[in-house]
Amino acid sequence: MQPRFQHIKSVLLDKISHGEMQSGDRVPSENQLAEQYKVSRMTARRALTELVDEGILARSQGLGTFVADHRPMSSMLEIRSIQDEIKQRGHRYSNLQFIKQTILATEQQSAWLGVEHKSEIFHTQIVHLENDLPVQVEDRLVNPAWAPDYLQQNFALTSANKYLNNVAPLTQADHIVEAILPNAQMAELLKIDLNQPCLKVCRRTYSAKGIVSYALLYHPGNRYRLGSHLEFNPTN
Template identity: 50%
Template structure:
């Protein structure tokens, strides 16, 4: 257990322990996981704490409970979303246009309280922080700010994001399984408006995206798009 994990609440430490076993292939699909009593003894916690860890992993689909038999590793099911997670470079190239980007920031820093909560880390834990502007035919289309949990992308700061976007890299190394989105119209800061070549007072379309792998929260992204140059759409299939 690393230093950041040791600062987490005990039930989250148990969750990380179980998720690590699954992610590394030590515990395969349908394998029975330790019981509440066994976890209590192993981690020196109350039964309520052990139960909370198992219940949360069951609710998220990582584990499954069979009455009278115990708790088991659940099959990995495909995820679907009302809003697909697209790679901005692919979107641009599919339109037959040229893609490029400019990396403005790529560094490690201490997490603020809000970032730590979003990434399920202790306050002041080390996170990776990047800011990149993406261009379509030389015109700025997206301002992207990301905070990354280093546990899931330890080599993030060494990447050449002119060759591979953060979205593609994180999918490759962390095997993202799900994401949440909040989409809203906002007025950008003066600096962001300048980087996106926007007129003063023009609105932005902002997407806040939180992405997970099976072991936890990988990334918190803020994506800003000029309102007059970007449309957000998806094809929905009802079953």
């Protein structure tokens, strides 16, 4: 038979996993849990404290205990492989490759990559999945001059970021982040409703040779976050 605090933990975890309690929802207080499950406040406190320590719940002084925002967070200040991010969380990574082709650059695409209008460029579209759930659609244009073998890569084994950084080491990157509503195609790729907001990241990467790639990265807003930690040196 489970210890009483463990039973309370299991009930709360089950409610969170089934969506009965979602990120930001207040959980019952120690007193409420003690009364509901006929246990001491100490037992109820232990259940809540362990869930807080495990990152499932978060305490807010004077307000109570809430279901933590457990969406993955990606840094805005570094270029990381989505494959590495997912594996570092201990989750299963996979992807689906929808487009892998050579195209003629439109005027807009040629401006993004700094190439001649109608010159050949590479285009890939890959859906990245975490535990079989889409967390990013990567729509990428690549300058063949700096990565001539790009389309020959097996992106089930290596990420576009890793390959490009190997052949044309990253020196600079531009980011633009905005919230959008997906079109029908993007909603289908991400397995979300049309009214579900997305995070759209426009990223252009440079090497010492020139512009290497221009990527549009789409994330379902309810499954992904962007953030970073900053440190500043105090000045006198």
